[in-house]
Amino acid sequence: MNNNSRFAIDERIVISHDPDIRKAFDNLTESDRRLVELFKQHDSLLIKPNLVLPRTYAVTNLELIDELCRLGEAHGTKLEIIEFPGLEFNPNVVENYLQLKKFTQKYNVRIDLNPKRFKTLHIPGKHLKRISVVEDYLCKPWINVFKIKTHVLSTVTLAIKNTMGILGYDTRQDIHINGINKALMDVAGAFRPAYNLAEGYPAMDGNGPWVGRLRPVNILVGGTDMTQLDLFLVRNVMKIRTDKIDYLRGRQAQSQAIGDTALLSEITPFKEPEVSRFYVAAFNSMYLVDKPFFPLFKRHFNQFLYSSRFFGTKPVIRDKTLVKELNDVCRFGAVDHANARIDYHKCTLCMECVDAHSEAFKITSIARRRFKLSTRGNQPVSEE
């Protein structure tokens, strides 16, 4: 257990709903003083968002990060945003794509998407006995901020899954090799963020966490206990059976929900991911290969695969004629309009071309079976 365990846990889960995420945040901080007290009590705090990949709809809403920075500035609290994107993504590409430097310029917040200092923690886990953790997270209080999403490998990605972004690549390899949800049972007990904040601006269902269907549930949900918050989100917001998730199976709800609880009955159940066992096994086995691959080539195996045109979730041309008629769709210069081709060495996988021109481009993935990618803003789309 790290030194954040000094924070008291209580059972309140606070819900705030408003179409405007900034107003929802104001309401949340009004009704849950635990968050504001953190800023009052500490000279410095870490923010752990989910900045897993370069796609705006798939990462923590940046307006929420801006609100947290604003709160930090108002209370004179120095903030640091430290996070590891997915192993298959280049941290610099993610940082540049999301324009994170604006937080440094506006609020003097330190951003680090490629942390280098780790410490090994020995834990009494069933699957993991030692984990490497970004050192900062073991000596400073932190706020765990994440999007409410489904996940093709772990069914959901919420507070507990978000902690994978503070773990070293060797531990993340081990988590995949053991099976994410089994290994996360061990990780869940190792950390206690000072506060956990979930957002659904938009949430994502279907084959998340990257190219699932967008669900603009417009809700913020905060709490101090990761397991209780995940349990609440899975049962009451996503309406997915908790027995599908190893680290929630058999857990009893002990929390009391306060705030805009009436909204919960209006949220329809989230679509669960639909992927084959072969896909999950094949994806996780990439990390067995990555173990010897990374030390040899200084590059992760899945990063290598994704940079080819043959593997991974990626944009492809749906209609060559339309692509030839369009101009400068890709700000990274990855689309050759004259020849209706995508250069995957230049492509950041941001999916902006698909979001803006779904008639000309589409997403291809082994995992994607029955759900159309939501396109154009936050509107949900129907199933195929």
Ligand code: SF4
């Ligand atoms: S080709 Fe599409 S997905 Fe790739 S970088 Fe360009 S806009 Fe993004």
